[in-house]
Amino acid sequence: MTPRIGIAGASGRMGRLVAEEARARGLPIAGGICRPEEAGAVPAGVALLPGIAALAAAADVVIDFTHASTIPAHAGAIAAAGCGWVLGTTGLAAADEAAIAAAAARAPVVRAANFSTGVALVLELAARLAAALPAEGYDAEILEMHHRQKVDAPSGTALALGAAVAAARGQDLAAVAESGRHGATGARKPGAIGFAALRGGQIVGEHSLLFTSGAEQITLTHRAFDRRAFAEGALRAALWLRARPAGLYGMADVLAG
Ligand code: NAD
Numbered sequence: 001m002t003p004r005i006g007i008a009g010a011s012g013r014m015g016r017l018v019a020e021e022a023r024a025r026g027l028p029i030a031g032g033i034c035r036p037e038e039a040g041a042v043p044a045g046v047a048l049l050p051g052i053a054a055l056a057a058a059a060d061v062v063i064d065f066t067h068a069s070t071i072p073a074h075a076g077a078i079a080a081a082g083c084g085w086v087l088g089t090t091g092l093a094a095a096d097e098a099a100i101a102a103a104a105a106r107a108p109v110v111r112a113a114n115f116s117t118g119v120a121l122v123l124e125l126a127a128r129l130a131a132a133l134p135a136e137g138y139d140a141e142i143l144e145m146h147h148r149q150k151v152d153a154p155s156g157t158a159l160a161l162g163a164a165v166a167a168a169r170g171q172d173l174a175a176v177a178e179s180g181r182h183g184a185t186g187a188r189k190p191g192a193i194g195f196a197a198l199r200g201g202q203i204v205g206e207h208s209l210l211f212t213s214g215a216e217q218i219t220l221t222h223r224a225f226d227r228r229a230f231a232e233g234a235l236r237a238a239l240w241l242r243a244r245p246a247g248l249y250g251m252a253d254v255l256a257g
Contacts, residue, residue, distance in 0.1 A: 006059025014065035056081035091152025113156030115233030
């Protein structure tokens with residue numbers, strides 16, 4: 001069955017592209033939601049629905065690129081409707097993670113801080129490198145750059161890279177993360193995972209993970225030139241999701257087929 005796609009954030013940079021890519025694939029768009037003041041930016045032909053409950057009832061899969069503040073309401077509506085949820089919103093708090101887990105107990109959810117195929121592969125490579133390079137000898141640092149409108153830092157993708165490194169090294173990311181160093185910081189702590197966030201212009205998304213020892217450096221870099229990479233991945237996830245039972249999945253599951 002061809003899934004009907006609902007677009008949460010239909011007026012946004014990502015939502016508009018999701019609509020374009022869904023149309024290009026011949027997928028029906030059940031409707032969209034956005035902030036009322038942005039209704040004029042919703043693509044022509046996408047029906048604006050009154051809220052997330054109406055969207056979740058009308059769609060088989062909701063593709064969601066909105067804002068962290070929407071998570072409690074969106075998770076509740078998805079759980080009530082039991083429809084699929086492809087969640088790309090970043091900048092979430094711990095309480096949001098619990099709400100997503102509760103929704104995933106009742107509905108199939110694919111969540112990724114970055115829906116591009118390239119980043120999914122970089123995350124796998126990051127884990128392999130981190131497992132092979134001891135934390136005491138190889139300092140892990142993550143650098144990300146994004147457009148000036150981005151509202152959260154470090155980016156969700158940078159945090160996902162940090163989580164992949166920490167998990168492979170048996171560390172708790174929250175305990176070893178060092179973010180936004182400034183002033184008399186003292187020497188770098190052994191085993192720390194460092195984050196630096198740069199903002200400017202219209203950079204779509206750049207991430208580098210560096211492992212540096214006293215003798216060598218290994219760098220993994222991903223550059224997104226076009227948000228279409230994320231929209232395509234989100235639609236791939238939506239098509240994959242329609243036949244799945246309730247649960248929380250990631251892009252690695254989608255790519256594994
Ligand atoms: P944007 O500001 O261009 O669009 C945000 C959209 O969400 C708008 O349509 C806005 O009206 C809507 N929105 C905001 N608050 C809302 C609310 N309370 N109720 C209903 N709609 C609401 O942002 P964007 O660049 O499209 O990014 C959106 C989110 O997706 C951000 O969190 C961003 O970091 C994330 N993102 C994730 C990926 C990924 O691959 N996972 C890629 C790009 C962006």
